[in-house]
Amino acid sequence: MSDETEFVPWDSGCSWYLARHGETDWNRERRIQGQSDTSLNAKGRRQAALLGMRLAEIDFSAVYSSDLSRTMQTAQLVAADKSEAIVPTPELREIDYGEWEGLTFAEAEARDPEGFAERMTRQNAEYTPPGGESTYQLVDRVRQFHSRVRPLHLSGENILVVGHGGSMLSLLICLLGMPVEYVLRFRMNPTGLSIVRTFSDAGVLELWNDTSHLTTDLKE
Numbered sequence: 001m002s003d004e005t006e007f008v009p010w011d012s013g014c015s016w017y018l019a020r021h022g023e024t025d026w027n028r029e030r031r032i033q034g035q036s037d038t039s040l041n042a043k044g045r046r047q048a049a050l051l052g053m054r055l056a057e058i059d060f061s062a063v064y065s066s067d068l069s070r071t072m073q074t075a076q077l078v079a080a081d082k083s084e085a086i087v088p089t090p091e092l093r094e095i096d097y098g099e100w101e102g103l104t105f106a107e108a109e110a111r112d113p114e115g116f117a118e119r120m121t122r123q124n125a126e127y128t129p130p131g132g133e134s135t136y137q138l139v140d141r142v143r144q145f146h147s148r149v150r151p152l153h154l155s156g157e158n159i160l161v162v163g164h165g166g167s168m169l170s171l172l173i174c175l176l177g178m179p180v181e182y183v184l185r186f187r188m189n190p191t192g193l194s195i196v197r198t199f200s201d202a203g204v205l206e207l208w209n210d211t212s213h214l215t216t217d218l219k220e
Helices: 042-054 069-078 080-085 105-111 113-121 135-152 165-176 180-185 212-219
Strands: 014-020 062-065 086-088 158-163 193-198 203-210
Touching (some): 042 069, 042 212, 062 069, 062 080, 069 080, 105 113, 135 180
Parallel strands (some): 062 086
Antiparallel strands (some): 014 193, 193 203
């Protein structure tokens, strides 16, 4: 090892806690939500509360959330003692599905089978649903948040970000420096927790889509 090489200890870096919102009725009904402003249902509120219990001992120096109701409600339940510090962030909204929003996945596929296949099956990051936005546009939007906020937080800080499946996957690839096309190769469940530790010019995935906090309900 060169004397000029600086050793970076693994316990340094900034820890980013990424969480998807809790369940909504549209999730249960398998409806496409996108940027439609739906709210958590009773199960979703319980999921968020359980995630909050799991993270209760973590000292977050900042909390960012998509400004849609289901994410803000989740963030408020997860970071109850810091609810006044939550930063509503439109850049973290879900991908805009345009005319598909409000339809079930089956209805969207029946109405637009070729477009549905391009987005959902072929995972074409350039495809744009009618009146919506493409995966590339989604990632560009989230990248603006990443580029603005990441430099603000230093080694040793814990940052909580609450968003949607699409926006959290987009943030993941921004933090890890991965290609845009990788967005559709991951999945996040309601209140799934992921942790990325970032250094000056790199990121390490430490936890992905963990929902062990939800097993509490199974034990009761």
